[in-house]
Amino acid sequence: MNTPDPTPAPPPGCPAHGLGTEGIRRLYGPEAEADPRGLYETLRAEHGAVAPVLVHGDLRAWLVLGHRENLDVVRTPSRFSRDPRRWRAAQEGEVTPDHPLSPMTTWSPVCNFSDGSEHQRLRGAVTASLERFDRRGIRRSVKRFANQLIDAFAETGRADLVDDFAEQLPMLVMTQIVGAPEDYGPRLVRAGRDMIRGTGTAVESSMYVTDILTQLVARKRELPGPDLTSWLLEHEARLSDEEVMAHVRLILIAAFETTANLIANALLMMLTDRRFRSSLSGGNMTLPDALEQVLWDAPPLTAVLGRWATGNTQLGGQHIKAGDMLLLGVVAGNVDPEVRPDLSVPVHGNRSHLAFSGGPHECPGQDIGRAIADTGIDTLLARLPDLDLAVPEGELQWDSSLMSHHLRALPAAFTPKGAGVTGSAPVTAPSVPLPEAAPTPVTPPQEPHAAHRSWWSRLLGGA
Incomplete structure (x- = not known):
């Protein structure tokens, strides 16, 4: 006989709805999609420049929130590859052909996957x-x-x-x-x-x-x-x-x-x-x-899939394991307080956005x-x-x-x-x-x- 869970379910709209079983916030689903910018700032407050997140199917990934950290990822392919075949979750069979991210992470002979x-x-x-x-x-x-x-x-x-x-x-x-x-x-x-x-x-x-x-x-x-x-x-x-x-x-x-x-x-x-x-x-x-x-x-895009760690490394104070997937946080990086402490100040002619x-x-x-x-x-x-x-x-x-x-x-x-x-x-x-x-x-x-x-x-x- 199953014993009912005495813990009451969180009310609709409660941030707990956006949490996985490990207490990591989801980047998908109604809570995340209702206010993605608000979610990014919550993650920044909780984890700093790089935050653990869950993508579809509650697969673990990292969202890069810092402007400097985003540039670090895109400029060092020796550490962070564009080849999705490195994704450990895919190697372990967790990304099936019908997975929502499969169309965007299935390798094809294009330059952005090499x-x-x-x-x-x-x-x-x-x-x-x-x-x-x-x-x-x-x-x-x-x-x-x-x-x-x-x-x-x-x-x-x-x-x-x-x-x-x-x-x-x-x-x-x-x-x-x-x-x-x-x-x-x-x-x-x-x-x-x-x-x-x-x-x-x-x-x-x-x-x-x-x-x-x-x-x-x-x-x-x-x-x-x-x-x-x-x-x-x-x-x-x-x-x-x-x-x-x-x-x-x-x-x-x-x-x-x-x-x-x-x-x-x-x-x-x-x-x-x-x-x-x-x-x-x-x-x-x-x-x-x-x-x-x-x-x-x-x-145009709030975040971009993806990069995959080529080996164990560190980024923004987080320990990244080989095969981990990273998402580039474009919106979050563009409003990083380290580079834009006052968002009301215009950035005329500045092309250093992400x-x-x-x-x-x-x-x-x-x-x-x-x-x-x-x-x-x-x-x-x-x-x-x-x-x-x-x-x-x-x-x-x-x-x-x-x-x-x-x-x-x-x-x-x-x-x-x-x-x-x-x-x-x-x-x-x-x-x-x-x-x-x-x-x-x-x-x-x-x-x-x-x-x-x-x-x-x-x-x-x-x-």
């Missing part, structure tokens, strides 16, 4: 190929796609700046950069967004993206063009078709998630943060400076991401200078996960404007059929809509 000479070979091909793009040409493409997106809602006087703009623009631009047909863009937006959010059709969406990119690589092998896929194929590093496809996929998805969040977070701060608006309206901050401030205060990581695995496409966000926002505000939040700020909703705190919708109102600026049709789901071998595109579940001084002055004059 170290040493192999990393140099793969990363060299990616960096050299990205550097071949004319940044002015990229900005022209961003402006064209941004105007097409704006044309779709300019006459209505209302828009969801997340669903109608921020989440579509990066994938449309990146589709062109990798050399995919332009009409694939909206489909890849839907599939990529569905895959990242982990919906019931995420697996099908992931397979769709992989199949489309596999076909793309095969076509570019036969008919190369001035695009990233072709340049990866012809690079002297001699990447295999599988390696090229894996890197194109990685770049597409990484650029989509991070740049979409950057645009959304920047627009949110412009519409809601009086201090931020005042700095802009007073001429104390340009648009590029504004984006760097967003990358400090509201980076948003793009650092060391040998620093994001190679960060300047392209900045160009997409900068030019996209510039175009939006030039067209619709009187944008204003259409709902009370307190009604905005967020989706949180282990790695991100994602604005669900950003309803905005503005004076209706005439469309047709681009002379082309607005971006919509294409009717052009996919190649014969491609699967039927996944249609994710419908979700509810939840620096030029002159136009900054018009936008922010009342701030």
Whole structure:
């Protein structure tokens, strides 16, 4: 006969709900996702710069909270490897194929999962190929796609700046950069967004993206063009078709998630943060400076998987064992009191934030991401200078996960404007059929809509 546990269960909302059986706080679940920033500060107060945490399945890991400690991890691959095959929990069979972290920790032949000479070979091909793009040409493409997106809602006087703009623009631009047909863009937006959010059709969406990119690589092998896929194929590093496809996929998805969040977070701060608006309206901050401030205060990712200890070591006063997993605490490191004792002080022009990581695995496409966000926002505000939040700020909703705190919708109102600026049709789901071998595109579940001084002055004059 079982004896009932006399200890009463903690009430809902109590911090004890976020604790595992060993008294270690969970980084997943309702309590962690409700207030991730608050959780990070609790962990900092309890443990300092590096805190023990539990990830899905109550697997133990370390969250790096200190700015200096984060840089130590990313700059010393000899101590902290990017190869997930070192993860002791995976070696011991605790990470099954259906584990929530399996898609993000299953090794594939990409540069961000390698170290040493192999990393140099793969990363060299990616960096050299990205550097071949004319940044002015990229900005022209961003402006064209941004105007097409704006044309779709300019006459209505209302828009969801997340669903109608921020989440579509990066994938449309990146589709062109990798050399995919332009009409694939909206489909890849839907599939990529569905895959990242982990919906019931995420697996099908992931397979769709992989199949489309596999076909793309095969076509570019036969008919190369001035695009990233072709340049990866012809690079002297001699990447295999599988390696090229894996890197194109990685770049597409990484650029989509991070740049979409950057645009959304920047627009949110412009519409809601009086201090931020005042700095802009007073001429104390340009648009590029504004984006760097967003990358400090509201980076696209809150934490990043992962690094794995190559041997027993110490970090931030904690004893790290070989095979332990570490998560880079981007948000926590960016507000570390050791580097930012007063968060009200602006950080104009300072790029030492952790948003793009650092060391040998620093994001190679960060300047392209900045160009997409900068030019996209510039175009939006030039067209619709009187944008204003259409709902009370307190009604905005967020989706949180282990790695991100994602604005669900950003309803905005503005004076209706005439469309047709681009002379082309607005971006919509294409009717052009996919190649014969491609699967039927996944249609994710419908979700509810939840620096030029002159136009900054018009936008922010009342701030």
